[in-house]
Amino acid sequence: MTIAHSNQFRSIVALLAVIVATASCARLPATSTPSIERGGPIDPHATPETRALFYNLRDIARRHVLFGHQDDLAYGYDWVAQPGRSDVRESSGSYPAVYGWEVSGLETSSPKNIDGVDFARMRGWIAEGYRRGGVITISWHLDNPLTGRNAWDTTSAVAAVLPGGARHEQFTASLDRLAAFLGSLRGPGRSSGSASTPIPIVFRPWHEMTGAWFWWGVPHTKGDEFARLWRFTVQYLRDVKGLHNLLYAYAPNATGATGIGTYLDGYPGDEWVDVLGYDRYLNSQTSAEQVAGLTRELSWIVTQAESRGKIPAFTETGQNALRDSTWWTGKLARAIEGDSLSRRIAYVMVWRNANRLSRRDEHFFAPYRGHPSEQDFRRLKADPLFLFEDALPDLYRTDAPR
Numbered sequence: 001m002t003i004a005h006s007n008q009f010r011s012i013v014a015l016l017a018v019i020v021a022t023a024s025c026a027r028l029p030a031t032s033t034p035s036i037e038r039g040g041p042i043d044p045h046a047t048p049e050t051r052a053l054f055y056n057l058r059d060i061a062r063r064h065v066l067f068g069h070q071d072d073l074a075y076g077y078d079w080v081a082q083p084g085r086s087d088v089r090e091s092s093g094s095y096p097a098v099y100g101w102e103v104s105g106l107e108t109s110s111p112k113n114i115d116g117v118d119f120a121r122m123r124g125w126i127a128e129g130y131r132r133g134g135v136i137t138i139s140w141h142l143d144n145p146l147t148g149r150n151a152w153d154t155t156s157a158v159a160a161v162l163p164g165g166a167r168h169e170q171f172t173a174s175l176d177r178l179a180a181f182l183g184s185l186r187g188p189g190r191s192s193g194s195a196s197t198p199i200p201i202v203f204r205p206w207h208e209m210t211g212a213w214f215w216w217g218v219p220h221t222k223g224d225e226f227a228r229l230w231r232f233t234v235q236y237l238r239d240v241k242g243l244h245n246l247l248y249a250y251a252p253n254a255t256g257a258t259g260i261g262t263y264l265d266g267y268p269g270d271e272w273v274d275v276l277g278y279d280r281y282l283n284s285q286t287s288a289e290q291v292a293g294l295t296r297e298l299s300w301i302v303t304q305a306e307s308r309g310k311i312p313a314f315t316e317t318g319q320n321a322l323r324d325s326t327w328w329t330g331k332l333a334r335a336i337e338g339d340s341l342s343r344r345i346a347y348v349m350v351w352r353n354a355n356r357l358s359r360r361d362e363h364f365f366a367p368y369r370g371h372p373s374e375q376d377f378r379r380l381k382a383d384p385l386f387l388f389e390d391a392l393p394d395l396y397r398t399d400a401p402r
Helices: 003-022 048-060 087-092 119-131 168-183 225-240 256-262 288-308 327-336 374-382
Strands: 065-070 098-102 135-140 201-205 246-250 314-317 347-350
Touching (some): 065 135, 098 347, 119 135, 256 288, 288 327
Parallel strands (some): 065 347, 201 246
16 A cells, blocks of 8 residues: 555544544543543643643642733734733733634635734734743634624534535535644744644634524534534544644533533533633623622532543633723632632633724723723732733643642
8 A cells, every 4th residue: 555545544534533423422421531630631642732731720720820811912902913012911010821812714714813813923923922931722713604604693504514514524624724723833842842843722612602692502503413513623633633732622601590500511521621611701780699609600610620630711701891990809809719619720811902993992801001900900910819921830841840
């Protein structure tokens, strides 16, 4: 058999494995994975830096919470793409510890994502954050593959992208473009010693799946369709495309009065998830009772994560326009520090600062210099529980001090 035919054969076998894996819908019990002391990343071939990030995030969650911000280096309240700038740094004194990015647009070969961030520049900003020791997390609001409209078009489409579906080939082509970008993110190896190694990414696809506002939402699916979508995504990126620098974050949202009650709807199984996340926003009308409720929800997630050997995280939150000048300590920190369990999340990330230049001056979630909540934000940074980039240990080495 020639090398070319051998490679073709291996690819066919890998694709068949993906299809077979997605055929099963059984939810695995919490006890199906090793305990927190023995559990590891779901990719047995994860790069040394990716494995180190997994263990270090899970370990640091017992003592600290990393602070993160979406699109932090790309733009701020009144600026766009200015080297070195960061609203978080200018209002707190440090860059964030976690950098969030969005890659919708790759599937259509657009040069920019849905928020106007150039992908070539994003690649550089991701490398910059990684070189300084920050954690990189990426979300993907894939356009609806049936209609071609955006992710908020809730026309049911999950069945169409699964193996055998009408849009399956289109979906795998989108995954190919995504994989090419994720594989192009490289930086110096800290554990491997390599001059260039894949940058570890906390990948958060199909987030807020327990809500009804995205086409992949569980309410728009039947039976095990969402779990099969998740499993196919993981296995295609990991086993077919050979990406071993990803940690996979499962991140449902609070759903009205039910709160955490629907969290496991669509859960694909412990062997398909590295991070148990949670997306929930706290607006200016959030009551003390709701803050206490969030404490209970975070505690539940921590309990689930630790029993399954996963990383617990508060993957997306914020208060739009920060109308509450003491939101940082009065709402966010109070909820996280509410009890001994809720404070054991690895990181919290607030959403992006859309800016006045894009006529979105009422859509920002981190303070800019001079904002009324700036002083309270500095109080959050001074809280020893929270870590910004200037206080991070080396998260990409297993022998680093913790």
